[in-house]
Amino acid sequence: MNKKVGNILKYGASVLLALVLLFFAFKKVDWTEFWSALKACRWEYVLLSMFFGLLAFYCRALRWRELLLPIDRTTSRLTCFNAVNISYAVNMALPRVGEIVRCGYITAHSRKEPGGEDGQPRRLASFDKVLGTAALERSVDVITLLLVLLVFLLFTWNRFGGFFVDNVFGAASGRFSAAKIITAGAVVLILALLVWATVRYSDRWPPLRKVSSFCKGIWQGFVSCLSMKRAWWFFLLTLMIWGCYWMMSATILWAVQGIDPAKVSSDLATAVAGLQDLNLSDAMFLMLAGSLSSLVPVPGGFGAFHFIVAGAISYAYGLPFEFGIIFATLSHESQGVNQLVWGAISYISEQFRKKI
Numbered sequence: 001m002n003k004k005v006g007n008i009l010k011y012g013a014s015v016l017l018a019l020v021l022l023f024f025a026f027k028k029v030d031w032t033e034f035w036s037a038l039k040a041c042r043w044e045y046v047l048l049s050m051f052f053g054l055l056a057f058y059c060r061a062l063r064w065r066e067l068l069l070p071i072d073r074t075t076s077r078l079t080c081f082n083a084v085n086i087s088y089a090v091n092m093a094l095p096r097v098g099e100i101v102r103c104g105y106i107t108a109h110s111r112k113e114p115g116g117e118d119g120q121p122r123r124l125a126s127f128d129k130v131l132g133t134a135a136l137e138r139s140v141d142v143i144t145l146l147l148v149l150l151v152f153l154l155f156t157w158n159r160f161g162g163f164f165v166d167n168v169f170g171a172a173s174g175r176f177s178a179a180k181i182i183t184a185g186a187v188v189l190i191l192a193l194l195v196w197a198t199v200r201y202s203d204r205w206p207p208l209r210k211v212s213s214f215c216k217g218i219w220q221g222f223v224s225c226l227s228m229k230r231a232w233w234f235f236l237l238t239l240m241i242w243g244c245y246w247m248m249s250a251t252i253l254w255a256v257q258g259i260d261p262a263k264v265s266s267d268l269a270t271a272v273a274g275l276q277d278l279n280l281s282d283a284m285f286l287m288l289a290g291s292l293s294s295l296v297p298v299p300g301g302f303g304a305f306h307f308i309v310a311g312a313i314s315y316a317y318g319l320p321f322e323f324g325i326i327f328a329t330l331s332h333e334s335q336g337v338n339q340l341v342w343g344a345i346s347y348i349s350e351q352f353r354k355k356i
Contacts, residue, residue: 046255072125085346100131256330309327
């Protein structure tokens with residue numbers, strides 16, 4: 001099986017999983033009630049959620065730039081912003097591919113300098129170094145998510161601890177065993193030895209030297225944080241990004257709480273009444289629940305986000321799963337439109353920059 005066929009099968013499996021999750025999420029939805037609820041919600045709050053989404057894109061671009069500046073001081077805010085936007089749009093169709101696209105975009109816009117091994121000019125922000133910064137950025141997000149989840153559960157364990165125990169910790173513990181842990185440790189050790197051997201003996205075989213150079217570039221990008229001049233700004237931007245995510249969830253909650261009971265069925269009106277006491281801590285819970293969908297390898301989180309968030313609403317508040325789908329759809333599709341629109345704007349902007 002060649003690489004192309006393998007990629008097609010891999011992507012096909014990802015799309016199939018998304019379709020299966022969407023089917024189970026929406027199979028019991030009453031479409032008449034669904035559309036009436038969407039029409040009756042407070043759309044000004046949905047638009048506000050999209051604004052916070054855009055603000056999160058920009059803050060992410062600024063944060064990434066702080067990691068790129070030690071590599072190439074000419075990296076502009078617009079370049080980083082366009083790279084982030086285009087990567088989000090690509091990820092809507094091809095999971096994880098957007099990360100490669102944004103790294104390539106930054107490299108293509110990096111300043112050239114003489115002195116390459118073949119005598120040709122080389123990019124200051126080479127692809128391997130940029131990839132290292134992207135890996136570091138994602139690592140920071142994972143750590144931040146875990147810290148936010150830990151702090152959140154310290155204060156709200158009685159209300160929401162059960163959901164995460166049953167759906168996250170319990171599910172994860174069932175996947176681990178002594179044999180799996182030993183196997184994973186052995187794989188990590190073997191990979192570490194391979195990297196060491198590649199670097200140690202790279203001068204003996206030209207192809208190995210190229211692999212060694214690539215690995216060194218990734219590492220240099222990963223440790224670029226050590227050369228940041230404004231570490232405080234990097235961490236402040238991280239807080240701002242997650243603050244935007246929180247407000248994206250809160251504004252959708254307000255949009256659903258504002259549904260006019262007179263414009264929907266009695267069952268939906270009862271469900272809306274059950275949301276009226278929810279506050280910012282509930283918005284945080286729904287944000288954290290939604291973040292779990294990123295662990296499922298499906299295009300754009302389709303299906304996974306809807307299934308997990310609707311399940312969280314049903315579990316925590318005893319509301320019908322079908323009502324949770326309304327919240328999940330507003331939350332996910334509004335940001336999906338956001339990503340596609342700004343991805344297109346950034347792509348068009350790039351075409352104009354090429355012509356100038």
